[in-house]
Amino acid sequence: MRSLLITGTLLVMISAAGCIQAGESSLKTSTMTDDTGAVVEVPVKVERIVSLAPSETEVVCVLGQGDRLVGRTDYCNFPAEVRDIPSVGGPKTLSIEAIVGLRPDLVLATTITDTTIVEGLRAVGVPVLVFRLESLDDVYANIACVGDILGCSDTAELVVSGMRLREESVRANTCHASPVRVMYVLWDDPLIVAGNNTLQNDLITAAGGINIAADAEGYVIISDETVVSGQPDVIIVSETHAAGTVPIKERLLEKPTLSDIPAVKTGRIYTIDGDLANRPGPRMIETLEMFASCMHA
Amino acid sequence: MRHGGVFAALLLILACVGTSSVCIGESSIDCGTVLAIIRNAVLGGEPFWSPAEETIVLLIRVPRVLLAGLVGAGLAASGAALQSLFRNPMADPFILGISNGSALGAAAVLLSGVSFGLGLFDLPLAAFVCGTLTVLLVYELARVGSRVSTHTLLLSGIAVSAFMSACTSFLLFTSSEDLHQVIFWMMGGLAGRTWAHVYMVLPFISAGVFIFVAFARPLNALMFGEESAHYLGVQADQLKKVLLVVSSVVTGAAVAVSGIIGFVGLIIPHIARLLVGPDHRVLLPLSVCAGAIFLIAADTVARTVIAPAELPIGVITALCGAPFFIYLLRWRGSEA
Amino acid sequence: MSVLSVDGVTFRYGSTAVLSDVTFDVRAGELVGILGPNGCGKTTLMRVMAGYLRPEAGVVSYDGRAVNALRPRDLARLRAVVEQRLTSPFEFSVYDYVLMGRTPYLGRFQAETLEDHRIAEEALELARAVHLHDRSIGELSGGELQRVMIARALAQEPEFLLLDEPTAHLDIKHQLEIMHLLKNLSRDICVVTVIHDVNHAISFCDRTVLLRDGTVAGCGDPTSVLSTPAIREVFGVDSYRLQHPHLPQAQLAFSIPLPRHRERKSRILVIGGGGCAQAVLFALVHAGYIVRAGVLHEGDRDLDVARALGCDTLTAPPFSRIGSADAERLQEWCRQSDAIAVAAMPVGEGNLANLEVACSMIGDRPIVLFSRQSDFRELDHTGGRAEQLFAALEERSSVAATVDELLRRLVDLIGSGSAQR
Structure with missing residues (x-):
C-alpha cells in the first residue's frame, strides 16, 4: 500500500515535470551555429540577455537594447548605464548559479570566456552563443548577428555601415603613406x-x-x-x-x-x-x- | 686530479655552447660578425655592422647567455648541496618552499601595486625577499631547541609550500587584474633580461657557488648522516645552517631573475653524480658547469624554436632533461 | 696513558631518563664491552661517550679533557666511532669512504697528501679490507661493510675507538673475525664496543660494563660480571656455564626460565648419574618440588645441573666407589623424601650403591623409574647385578618414559602436594 502511494506520488511528480518541459519547449527557437561550431537553439523572442563579455555588452547597448540586459560581468563598464545591471562576476569568478538565477533567454560570450562556464550553462539548458572576434570583419558580423537575434537588424545594419564608412576613410587616408x-x-x-x-x-x-x-x-x-x-x-x-x-x-x-x-x-x-x-x-x-x-x- | 678529463670536456662544451648560443638567434647575424662585435667590445676596432646588430649581440644575447649560465649553475649547485643535506635524491632547490614563497611575493607586488621605486627590479626584489623569508619560516617551524632534524625540515617545507601556493592561487583567483606576468613568472624564463639582471645575481651566485665548494668535504661527511659527520669532526648543525642560507640566497637570486625553472636543480646533480660519483669536491664544480651548459642550451631552444615567440624555458628543461636523465640511468644500470 | 672516563653521566630524552649516574673508565690496551638488554641505554651511552649527545649531568673525558671542551675536529682526531649502520642515498667507493676518515686533519681547500693516502691504505689493511678497495659501498655484504667502517674509523688515527654492535647482522665466522680484529686493535688503542653476545664478551673483552635500565649493574672482569645471578637479574634468563677443551673460557648457554606453576612442599630425591638425570632435575625443580640429588660424582653433568638449579646434593670424588657412609646418607635422604625418582643410568661398580639404595626403598617410599628403554643390559657394567636391580625396580615401581609421564606418576603417587599458604 505504502509503496503504491510512493509510486503514485512519483508518477504525479514526473508528469508535472514533463508538463513544465513541454511548456518551455513549446517556445519557438531557431537553430544557429556559433563561431566555435556549437549548435545553439536560440529562442525567437529574446527578452533576457546575460552578457559575459564587455564587447557584447557594448554591442547590445549600441543596438539600443540595453534594457534587455539582465546580467553583465565586472568588466562591463561601458556605456555607463550598464553599471546598474547586476554583475555575475569577473572572468575567473563567473558564477553559473548567478547567471542561471537571472533566467536568461540567451547568454552572449566570446572565445575569451571560460569554456567550463559555457559548457556548464549549456548543460543546464541555457543557450550560449560564443563569438570569435579577431578582426574588424568579425566585429561587424557579431553586431549583425546580435541584431538579427534581437529583432533589430535594421539598426545593426546602420551601425555596421557607419563603422565600415569610417574604416574606409582610414584606409583611404593611409594607403598612400x-x-x-x-x-x-x-x-x-x-x-x-x-x-x-x-x-x-x-x-x-x-x-x-x-x-x-x-x-x-x-x-x-x-x-x-x-x-x-x-x-x-x-x-x-x-x-x-x-x-x-x-x-x-x-x-x-x-x-x-x-x-x-x-x-x-x-x-x-x-x-x-x-x-x-x-x-x-x-x-x-x-x-x-x-x-x-x-x-x- | 681524478675526473680531469670530464672536467676539461665539460668546460670545452660550456665554451662551445655559450659561443654558439650567442651566435644563434631570431635575427640572422653570421657567427663572424657576432664574434667580431664581441672582440670589438673588448678590444675596440672599426665596426662593419649595424648598430642594431651590435645592440642585439651585446645588450640582448650576451647578457642573456651569461644569465642563463649563472642561473643554471646556481640552481644545479644548490640542488646538489640540498640533495646531500637532506640525503634525499628527490630534493631540489625549491624543496623548502622558496619557489612558492617567491611566487607569492611576486604576485603580491604585482597585484597590490606596491612599489619600492626600483622599476624593473621591484618584482625580483619582492620575490627574493619572500623566497628567503619562506625558508626562514620553514627553518623556524622545524627548529626544536637548537637542533633541526632534516625530516621535520622537509615536512615543514612541504606544508609551508602548500600554504604559500594556496595563498598565491587565492590572490590570482580573486584578483581582477591582469596576471600574465605572474603566470609567466611562475613558468620561468629569461625573456627580456639585461645586463642589470646579470649584475644583480652575479655576486650572490658566484659567492654561493664558492661557499658550496668550500664546504664540499664536510658535505661528503654529511651524506652518511649527521651523527656520522659529527664523528668526523664536522659540526653538522652549523654546516646545515650555512648550506640552507647559501642555497636559499643562491636559489632566491636565480628565481628573482628567471622565475621558477624546474628540473635543472633536480637532474643536473644526478647527471653529474652519474658521471663522476658523489664526491662533492668534484661533483659541485661539475654540476655548476653542467647546469650552466644545460640552461644556456635550453634557453637558446626556448627563444628560437618558435621564434619570434618565446617558449617557457621550463617546458624545454623538462622535455630535454627528463629523457636524458632516464637514458643515463638505464645506461648506468646496464653497465653495473 | 690514554684514559676514557665516564663520570656520573646522566642523560634523558625528554622526561625519560635513559642513563643515570653512569661511571666507569677505560684504559689503553683494553677491549671493553658494554652489555645490557635492549633499550638499556647502550647506544645512548656510546653517543654520549662519543660527544654526540650532551649529558644532563656528569662528564665524559678523554685523557682528562672534557669532551664538550674539545673542538669537534680535535675530538675527531682523538676518537673514532663505528656506528651500527651505514646509510647513504648515493654510492661511494670503499676507498673514498675510508679516505673520508682524514677529514679532521684536512683544511677547507686542502687536498689529501700522500701521507693521508698511506694512512687510508694502512687502515684498510689493518681492517683486512684491502681487497674491497675499489668496490662500491652499496654492494658490500654485512661483514665487509663492517670492516670498511672500521677502516674509516682507523683512518682517523684515533686513540679511542668506539663501536656500536659491530657484530650485529653478521654470521658467526664474521662475528669472530671482527672480534679478533678488535682484540688485536686493543693492544694499541682503547677499544670500547657495545656488544650483544655475552659469549663474545667473555671470550674477547678484558672488561665489561653491564648496563641495566641506564645504570651500571656491574663493571670488571667479564666472567665475574656476567655471573649466573647477574645475568638472571639483568637479562631475565637462566645461564649455564659450559666448558669446552678447545675454548680458553667457559661459554654460557641460556634458557628462558620456565614458569614455576606453584610451590610444592613435597620432597623428591633424584638418583641418577652420567647426565641421565638432567631432564628429570629440570622438570622437577620447575614443577616446584623440593629436589635433592645423590650420590653424584664430581665432574658428572648431573651434578653441574643439580648445582645450577640450586638442589642439595650428595657427592663423591670423581670415579671413586660410593662408600657405605655415602650410601647410608643417601638412604637417610630417601627416607626424608616423599618420593624417589630414579633416572636409568649406566651402572658400574662405582655407583652400584646408588641402585642398591634405590631398590632397598621399594615398598618403603614411592619410586618412579625414568627410563626411555626397557632393556637394561646396555646400562649394566657390573656383570648382571645392575640389570637385576633395574628389573626389580621396573617390576615393583612406576615407570615413566617421558618427563611429562614422570610428573603425572608422581602426582598419582603422592598427590599434587601444593604448598599450603
Missing part, C-alpha cells in the same frame, strides 16, 4: 605583444602599418631581439589602470636594449586605454582611428 612598422604591447616584462590573428594586428594593417610580430600567432611573448631586429617606428601600448606602478611606456623607455630602435629614439610610444583598445566592440572603429593617428602623426 609609406608603411609604418608597428608593435602593439600589452605588457613589458615579459614583453607580450599582439601577433597574427589578433584584432590589433588587423587594426595595424587596416591603418597602413606592418606589425613587426606578425610572424607569431596570437598574443605572444617575444624577445627584445625580435624588437631590435623588427625596428618598429611606432609602439602602441595598451595601459590598463591595473597592476604596475610605473606606466608600461616609462618602463619600455628605460630598457637599455630598446634605446636604439626608431620608436624609442623618436619618442613615438603611444598609450591607449586598454578597455578601448583590447575590446572588440563597436568602439573598435575609434581604436582604429587612434591607431591611424598614432602611426601617421
Whole structure:
C-alpha cells in the first residue's frame, strides 16, 4: 500500500515535470551555429540577455537594447548605464548559479570566456552563443548577428555601415603613406605583444602599418631581439589602470636594449586605454582611428 | 686530479655552447660578425655592422647567455648541496618552499601595486625577499631547541609550500587584474633580461657557488648522516645552517631573475653524480658547469624554436632533461 | 696513558631518563664491552661517550679533557666511532669512504697528501679490507661493510675507538673475525664496543660494563660480571656455564626460565648419574618440588645441573666407589623424601650403591623409574647385578618414559602436594 502511494506520488511528480518541459519547449527557437561550431537553439523572442563579455555588452547597448540586459560581468563598464545591471562576476569568478538565477533567454560570450562556464550553462539548458572576434570583419558580423537575434537588424545594419564608412576613410587616408612598422604591447616584462590573428594586428594593417610580430600567432611573448631586429617606428601600448606602478611606456623607455630602435629614439610610444583598445566592440572603429593617428602623426 | 678529463670536456662544451648560443638567434647575424662585435667590445676596432646588430649581440644575447649560465649553475649547485643535506635524491632547490614563497611575493607586488621605486627590479626584489623569508619560516617551524632534524625540515617545507601556493592561487583567483606576468613568472624564463639582471645575481651566485665548494668535504661527511659527520669532526648543525642560507640566497637570486625553472636543480646533480660519483669536491664544480651548459642550451631552444615567440624555458628543461636523465640511468644500470 | 672516563653521566630524552649516574673508565690496551638488554641505554651511552649527545649531568673525558671542551675536529682526531649502520642515498667507493676518515686533519681547500693516502691504505689493511678497495659501498655484504667502517674509523688515527654492535647482522665466522680484529686493535688503542653476545664478551673483552635500565649493574672482569645471578637479574634468563677443551673460557648457554606453576612442599630425591638425570632435575625443580640429588660424582653433568638449579646434593670424588657412609646418607635422604625418582643410568661398580639404595626403598617410599628403554643390559657394567636391580625396580615401581609421564606418576603417587599458604 505504502509503496503504491510512493509510486503514485512519483508518477504525479514526473508528469508535472514533463508538463513544465513541454511548456518551455513549446517556445519557438531557431537553430544557429556559433563561431566555435556549437549548435545553439536560440529562442525567437529574446527578452533576457546575460552578457559575459564587455564587447557584447557594448554591442547590445549600441543596438539600443540595453534594457534587455539582465546580467553583465565586472568588466562591463561601458556605456555607463550598464553599471546598474547586476554583475555575475569577473572572468575567473563567473558564477553559473548567478547567471542561471537571472533566467536568461540567451547568454552572449566570446572565445575569451571560460569554456567550463559555457559548457556548464549549456548543460543546464541555457543557450550560449560564443563569438570569435579577431578582426574588424568579425566585429561587424557579431553586431549583425546580435541584431538579427534581437529583432533589430535594421539598426545593426546602420551601425555596421557607419563603422565600415569610417574604416574606409582610414584606409583611404593611409594607403598612400609609406608603411609604418608597428608593435602593439600589452605588457613589458615579459614583453607580450599582439601577433597574427589578433584584432590589433588587423587594426595595424587596416591603418597602413606592418606589425613587426606578425610572424607569431596570437598574443605572444617575444624577445627584445625580435624588437631590435623588427625596428618598429611606432609602439602602441595598451595601459590598463591595473597592476604596475610605473606606466608600461616609462618602463619600455628605460630598457637599455630598446634605446636604439626608431620608436624609442623618436619618442613615438603611444598609450591607449586598454578597455578601448583590447575590446572588440563597436568602439573598435575609434581604436582604429587612434591607431591611424598614432602611426601617421 | 681524478675526473680531469670530464672536467676539461665539460668546460670545452660550456665554451662551445655559450659561443654558439650567442651566435644563434631570431635575427640572422653570421657567427663572424657576432664574434667580431664581441672582440670589438673588448678590444675596440672599426665596426662593419649595424648598430642594431651590435645592440642585439651585446645588450640582448650576451647578457642573456651569461644569465642563463649563472642561473643554471646556481640552481644545479644548490640542488646538489640540498640533495646531500637532506640525503634525499628527490630534493631540489625549491624543496623548502622558496619557489612558492617567491611566487607569492611576486604576485603580491604585482597585484597590490606596491612599489619600492626600483622599476624593473621591484618584482625580483619582492620575490627574493619572500623566497628567503619562506625558508626562514620553514627553518623556524622545524627548529626544536637548537637542533633541526632534516625530516621535520622537509615536512615543514612541504606544508609551508602548500600554504604559500594556496595563498598565491587565492590572490590570482580573486584578483581582477591582469596576471600574465605572474603566470609567466611562475613558468620561468629569461625573456627580456639585461645586463642589470646579470649584475644583480652575479655576486650572490658566484659567492654561493664558492661557499658550496668550500664546504664540499664536510658535505661528503654529511651524506652518511649527521651523527656520522659529527664523528668526523664536522659540526653538522652549523654546516646545515650555512648550506640552507647559501642555497636559499643562491636559489632566491636565480628565481628573482628567471622565475621558477624546474628540473635543472633536480637532474643536473644526478647527471653529474652519474658521471663522476658523489664526491662533492668534484661533483659541485661539475654540476655548476653542467647546469650552466644545460640552461644556456635550453634557453637558446626556448627563444628560437618558435621564434619570434618565446617558449617557457621550463617546458624545454623538462622535455630535454627528463629523457636524458632516464637514458643515463638505464645506461648506468646496464653497465653495473 | 690514554684514559676514557665516564663520570656520573646522566642523560634523558625528554622526561625519560635513559642513563643515570653512569661511571666507569677505560684504559689503553683494553677491549671493553658494554652489555645490557635492549633499550638499556647502550647506544645512548656510546653517543654520549662519543660527544654526540650532551649529558644532563656528569662528564665524559678523554685523557682528562672534557669532551664538550674539545673542538669537534680535535675530538675527531682523538676518537673514532663505528656506528651500527651505514646509510647513504648515493654510492661511494670503499676507498673514498675510508679516505673520508682524514677529514679532521684536512683544511677547507686542502687536498689529501700522500701521507693521508698511506694512512687510508694502512687502515684498510689493518681492517683486512684491502681487497674491497675499489668496490662500491652499496654492494658490500654485512661483514665487509663492517670492516670498511672500521677502516674509516682507523683512518682517523684515533686513540679511542668506539663501536656500536659491530657484530650485529653478521654470521658467526664474521662475528669472530671482527672480534679478533678488535682484540688485536686493543693492544694499541682503547677499544670500547657495545656488544650483544655475552659469549663474545667473555671470550674477547678484558672488561665489561653491564648496563641495566641506564645504570651500571656491574663493571670488571667479564666472567665475574656476567655471573649466573647477574645475568638472571639483568637479562631475565637462566645461564649455564659450559666448558669446552678447545675454548680458553667457559661459554654460557641460556634458557628462558620456565614458569614455576606453584610451590610444592613435597620432597623428591633424584638418583641418577652420567647426565641421565638432567631432564628429570629440570622438570622437577620447575614443577616446584623440593629436589635433592645423590650420590653424584664430581665432574658428572648431573651434578653441574643439580648445582645450577640450586638442589642439595650428595657427592663423591670423581670415579671413586660410593662408600657405605655415602650410601647410608643417601638412604637417610630417601627416607626424608616423599618420593624417589630414579633416572636409568649406566651402572658400574662405582655407583652400584646408588641402585642398591634405590631398590632397598621399594615398598618403603614411592619410586618412579625414568627410563626411555626397557632393556637394561646396555646400562649394566657390573656383570648382571645392575640389570637385576633395574628389573626389580621396573617390576615393583612406576615407570615413566617421558618427563611429562614422570610428573603425572608422581602426582598419582603422592598427590599434587601444593604448598599450603
